[in-house]
Amino acid sequence: MTDLNTQASSGYKSRNYSGIADSSQRLLNLEAEYTRTEQYLRNTTQAKLRLQNMESAVDTISSIAVKIKSLLVQSLSANQADDVNLDNEAKQAMEQISNLLNTNLDGRYLFAGGRSELPAVDIDKMYAPDNYMSESGVTLTDATTLASLGVTDGEIQIVSTDVNGASSTSTVDYDPTTWTIADLRNAINGNTTDGAIATLRGLDEHEGPRLNIENVGNGTITITEIAGGNILNALGMTKIPNPRPDTSYYTGDQQILEARIDDQYDVSYGILADDPAFQSLIQGLGIAAATTDQDALNVAMGHISDAINNLPNIQGKIGLDIANIERFETRHEDYKIFAAQAISDIETVDVPLTLAELSQYETALQASFITISKSSDLSLANYLR
Template structure:
């Protein structure tokens, strides 16, 4: 076909339209086949920066979700271990009550039961996940619990009857005075209640020892118990002329150098958002765990009735407070799940936004492709017809 001057303009216009249709047809064909608007950023130049920002944010978001998954797995393991220790405490309480009610502690082999329970507790508190110890705070590469030198608390105690509001004169206190406990002083008088004395000891900062008033099971008998959990012998002396110490019996520590806890005082931490790290979990030195261990340690070393009754006090404290430990773990789970929901919502938004930028609606693209195919065929037909235009043909 020869393009003449007279037909040059129309031919050029038709050719350009045909090339444009062919280019668009090729583009739509590629989009329909791949599902993407373009195979390079240049093809979506206007949206490229937004796409890069969304992809970067989504990558960070996915890492936060992975961190949260790890946190939840660790908390679930902690919760399971704590529930198991609650079962151990309940079982040991039953054995202690049986032994004390029938004076059959030896026959029930309570000491051996306690030793086995101690091994179970040690294993639970030394739980690991992905090679990381869970109950040692931020120290995750060292077992947090060792019972090689577990201290039995050095203990002073006194029995009395009535109620926990009995006064010190029921312990034989006849004159006012002061008591030095591990370097700290408490004052007292015969009319003070035993419970007030215990509170006064516990309110010192830091407390020189732990004082409790406990009721013996199924009786009207109570006891004041002052315990030092440091593993050292308690330093206790009268300094003010009173005679309270005369009414206290001494149950010395049976082993005593260092405590069972080998971790630190921090909590586990994980980055779960751009500017937010969450602290979570519990440590093996939690008072509920400590009381359970103290009870088992006492029972494993002696079947003396007074000692078993003090062990029962620890067991009762553990049973009452282990659910609180579980509750703390549950609160941590709830907190990270709230953040997890936020990240999941963002992931849905970001993926939809990325899809809108990158992807095409294939059915709609196929329909548009058919339209351009028709237009392209019409362009070729028009060009073919225009090439036949001549003066001879016109005059016919």
């Protein structure tokens, strides 16, 4: 009766394992599995929450890309880049994308890979650096002579400033009577102090090569004639944002997040801010934010269109990761319910049933006390009487 009374008051069969010796090993196994399942569920909850935040950010980025493309179409179709305020719209979009790619959850920057303690992108490096490009329609090769382009004798000064503010200046004294485009490029590229590099390439893969003189420090560049000459005018050199692909804005690493969500099973999940879709969008916005040149805006349109085409792939990957995690999450939740019930069956008692059994024992005990009491009154004298 004492054991039953203890069980009824505590709800447990025993206060130690010896009281359930026949089930103690099974109980220990179930408790270990229950604890492990709870940890897996914490991991899946954390991973799913991160992915859902990333999914929301990418959805918003996709909407921004569609909006800017619409403005670009309007600007290009009616040559109204100024009227639609395209540059300011592109700058605002860049700031929004910077904030979205720097999404922070519980102190972790989600798009930064393993370097999650630092922002994933640096907005100062997201804008396309300066670049001087010769006009379209003029076919240039390294063998093209400056004389054939109508260049007269002179000298140019190149001033470059990188994103950290460090500035450098150099001069190039060219000779149009003997120099070719190759000679001009070599003179610029051979100067290690000017922070500029000269290349032959088009705005994109669809046009022929142009002469590009670009800042190598992702900053600003200014080229001026300082001793006569007309090389800038003869080549139609225009200052526009550099259209080359660039991911220098990304400050994270290449480590993909992982979560242990089952025995010997880790799931890799997440997207990095240097994904080609983000890079294309940032490239296009950087160009649109800094020029009204129609050729350059057409290139910006191409970059943003590529981003719009590729962003659904990112959204699909995140969705698949969430679905994969939820599948394990459902399995663990089901097992947790089963294990909790199995542990309860081993450890606990049915209190109402135990109270009923206790009442029966109390009745039997009282009857035994009465019997003992009556038997104590029996004697030979009383029997003979």
